[in-house]
Amino acid sequence: MARSRVSGFILGDVDAQHRPRQHKHVHLPLPRRSRGDVADARWAGAVLGSIHDAPGTPLNLHPTQEELQQILDERIGGITITQSHWLTCFEIHHGQVPGYRYGRVFLAGDAAHIHSPAGGQGMNTGMQDAFNLAWKLVAVIRGEGGQTLLDSYNAERHPVGAGVIGFTSLLTKAGTLKGGARRVRDAVIQAASSIAPATRKMAGNVEETNINYRDSALAVGRRLRHAKVVAGEHVPHMSDPELQKQLRAACGQDNTGHTVLTCDIRAAGQVAPAAGGPGQTQLLVTADNTPVAGYDAVIADPNGAVARRFGLKTGGRVVIRPDGYIGAVASLNDTTTVAAYYAKARS
Numbered sequence: 292m293a294r295s296r297v298s299g300f301i302l303g304d305v306d307a308q309h310r311p312r313q314h315k316h317v318h319l320p321l322p323r324r325s326r327g328d329v330a331d332a333r334w335a336g337a338v339l340g341s342i343h344d345a346p347g348t349p350l351n352l353h354p355t356q357e358e359l360q361q362i363l364d365e366r367i368g369g370i371t372i373t374q375s376h377w378l379t380c381f382e383i384h385h386g387q388v389p390g391y392r393y394g395r396v397f398l399a400g401d402a403a404h405i406h407s408p409a410g411g412q413g414m415n416t417g418m419q420d421a422f423n424l425a426w427k428l429v430a431v432i433r434g435e436g437g438q439t440l441l442d443s444y445n446a447e448r449h450p451v452g453a454g455v456i457g458f459t460s461l462l463t464k465a466g467t468l469k470g471g472a473r474r475v476r477d478a479v480i481q482a483a484s485s486i487a488p489a490t491r492k493m494a495g496n497v498e499e500t501n502i503n504y505r506d507s508a509l510a511v512g513r514r515l516r517h518a519k520v521v522a523g524e525h526v527p528h529m530s531d532p533e534l535q536k537q538l539r540a541a542c543g544q545d546n547t548g549h550t551v552l553t554c555d556i557r558a559a560g561q562v563a564p565a566a567g568g569p570g571q572t573q574l575l576v577t578a579d580n581t582p583v584a585g586y587d588a589v590i591a592d593p594n595g596a597v598a599r600r601f602g603l604k605t606g607g608r609v610v611i612r613p614d615g616y617i618g619a620v621a622s623l624n625d626t627t628t629v630a631a632y633y634a635k636a637r638s
């Protein structure tokens with residue numbers, strides 16, 4: 292993996308005394324034993340400080356407590372380290388392998404992409420890589436998936452890794468600005484934090500809930516008229532917690548297979564399940580929960596909340612992948628799209 296170094300930090304797990312000064316803001320993890328006024332409270336936490344300013348300044352591989360104290364005195368003040376449990380240095384690199392699949396070898400997590408810890412996305416991204424890959428491997432081992440399915444891992448996750456690297460590098464640069472640029476940054480953050488769409492976008496980036504695989508070969512079917520979802524997007528969350536619980540239970544938290552959700556706002560039993568792939572769960576969401584032949588589960592949704600959430604006004608079908616992403620969206624009278632999704636996964 293080609294890496295480029297961004298900056299170096301000293302990381303310490305220390306006990307410290309903190310005397311807050313006027314107009315000084317010190318950001319520390321919550322104290323283990325904080326009570327009342329924080330003045331002269333004893334803190335146990337991690338203190339993170341940049342240890343070099345100029346590009347090319349060598350990294351201090353063995354930082355001492357005295358050196359960390361000096362940095363705190365110079366740059367913050369009012370913090371006295373009383374005990375150091377461990378001190379270390381770490382460098383921020385960023386880099387990404389050119390591909391996540393080499394024949395039978397698949398790369399995921401830090402083996403595939405490394406970046407700044409700003410935003411706390413490394414583990415999250417790696418876990419989502421694993422989530423994306425695991426069910427595909429299971430499908431191939433079961434004889435239900437082919438090369439297109441395996442290749443879709445790189446196609447779907449490589450751009451996500453590249454996006455995280457770009458975003459966290461930007462956060463790191465913004466976080467280590469100095470002088471006038473720093474003041475501009477603070478003003479921009481303050482202004483943006485009161486704009487709801489901006490904060491939603493930021494939260495979606497950091498939480499990685501705004502990821503989609505719309506361009507994937509596994510995203511099958513055109514956008515339906517009125518539909519609020521399209522193949523490649525994550526299944527939306529239901530605002531009704533009871534419905535959400537029932538959908539989760541029907542899809543199965545440990546499910547390594549797909550769910551074909553058929554939404555029919557008429558009474559149960561009016562529409563047959565779609566022909567699909569092996570091991571799938573057939574789920575019907577309709578006006579009442581009368582069991583219907585061919586469906587593994589029926590959820591009563593007399594008010595049509597699920598259909599509304601998906602934007603399937605006249606009903607429809609949604610193929611839900613084991614990782615929670617949508618493989619296909621089809622109308623009720625469409626007899627080809629669901630089957631086309633499974634054919635694609637098998638190819």
Ligand SMILES: Cc1cc2nc3c(=O)[nH]c(=O)nc-3n(C[C@H](O)[C@H](O)[C@H](O)COP(=O)(O)OP(=O)(O)OC[C@H]3O[C@@H](n4cnc5c(N)ncnc54)[C@H](O)[C@@H]3O)c2cc1C
Pocket residue numbers: 381399400401402408410411412413414415416417
């Ligand atoms: C300071 C810091 C703060 C962070 N904060 C966050 C955060 O808040 N949120 C977040 O999501 N992420 C955070 N991260 C990133 C997160 O820790 C990593 O992205 C994540 O741990 C990577 O998991 P991984 O399983 O891919 O790799 P690793 O955790 O590196 O696991 C790889 C494992 O493989 C083992 N191994 C290596 N070589 C071999 C071999 N040849 N044979 C057998 N075993 C081997 C290693 O010993 C290790 O146990 C942070 C990282 C740093 C440095």
